[in-house]
Amino acid sequence: METISTVAELRARVREWKQAGASVGVVPTMGALHAGHLSLVQAARARMDRVITTVFVNPIQFDNADDLATYPRTLAEDGRLLARSGVDVLYAPTAAEMYPPGFATRITVAGVSTGLCGGSRPGHFDGVATVVCKLFMQTLADCAFFGEKDFQQVQVIRRMVADLDLPVGIVSCPTLREADGLALSSRNRRLTPAQRQTAVALPRVLAACARDIAAGTGVAAALSDAADRLAAAGFDSVDYVELRAETDLRPLATLLPGTPARLLAAAWLGGVRLIDGMPVPPRD
Known part of the structure; x- marks a missing residue:
């Protein structure tokens, strides 16, 4: 090289x-x-x-x-x-x-x-x-x-x-993740051991939120619940938890037929800002 x-x-x-x-x-x-x-x-x-x-x-x-x-x-x-x-x-x-x-x-x-x-x-x-x-x-x-x-x-x-x-x-x-689900990021090395334990709540909460929305839970309620769960898990603040159309990132109030959707989030642990996202499967 x-x-x-x-x-x-x-x-x-x-x-x-x-x-x-x-x-x-x-x-x-x-x-x-x-x-x-x-x-x-x-x-x-x-x-x-x-x-x-x-x-x-x-x-x-x-x-x-x-x-x-x-x-x-x-x-x-x-x-x-x-x-x-x-x-x-x-x-x-x-x-x-x-x-x-x-x-x-x-x-x-x-x-x-x-x-x-x-x-x-x-x-x-x-x-x-x-x-x-x-x-x-x-x-x-x-x-x-x-x-x-x-x-x-x-x-x-x-x-x-x-x-x-x-x-x-x-x-x-595709996003590469640790064994416990946390998305790999250069910022992860700035987390303390205790913050690292808290950080895994981000992908877990997002995965649960994506499942809820796919199952028919209202988008606004699911997003609000996800933000509350991140705060309860120990995140200092939540910048956003949003559902967006994948292609143009317009906000979605509901899943739309033929419109791939992605759940996106950002939250703070101490001075470290973590982001993550995952696709939301279409409703049956």
Whole structure:
């Protein structure tokens, strides 16, 4: 595996691959890699000739300076994991490389960025869309691979790619979970042992809520009950528990025939914000 930190060197390497007829996949990450990230790498390796994994803690998508400062940074270990996983290039640019002096552009994706994480984190998805667009242009990838845990993020990126005619396919991969059901996340390592025990209530409550809605419980009542159960389990606050249409993320007051739905939630444990989501099966 080769580690590259500049756009010029990266483009030179990708140009060589493409001149040889190779397809290129990219797995964008902010590092602190875990098995969920590595599953995206494996998906990319299965479909593409060459794989780039990017590691960049993107400052413009953070709305909280403390969250940015405490976000785990483990580049050396990330590199070892990626080398063992068969990645061709680890692209780890500096902030100055990504946002040189005078940088003044933001990409705003309306609609799918409204509410959910976009409602409680102003400017977050502008930062996500901007950095992902830059990574697509820098890597010149044919396909990009993302995890469905960050479901709203995936839909924002799909909308951006469609609207800007970006020549990259978006592949979303299922959420990978711990044995007890907690979605894998780099933020999990910031939980204390007691918080980690509490955190497992998030997927369990969501799974129960999804079953209730599928069985005919009213959506508003089921969502309110889920939020109450998270608070009772020990979460400090609940940002949202919502039912949304999968394709355009519009709020759903009921399950609609032919409209895939997804239950999405975000809640806080101490200073750690956890998100999760799962599909809601259609009613019989």
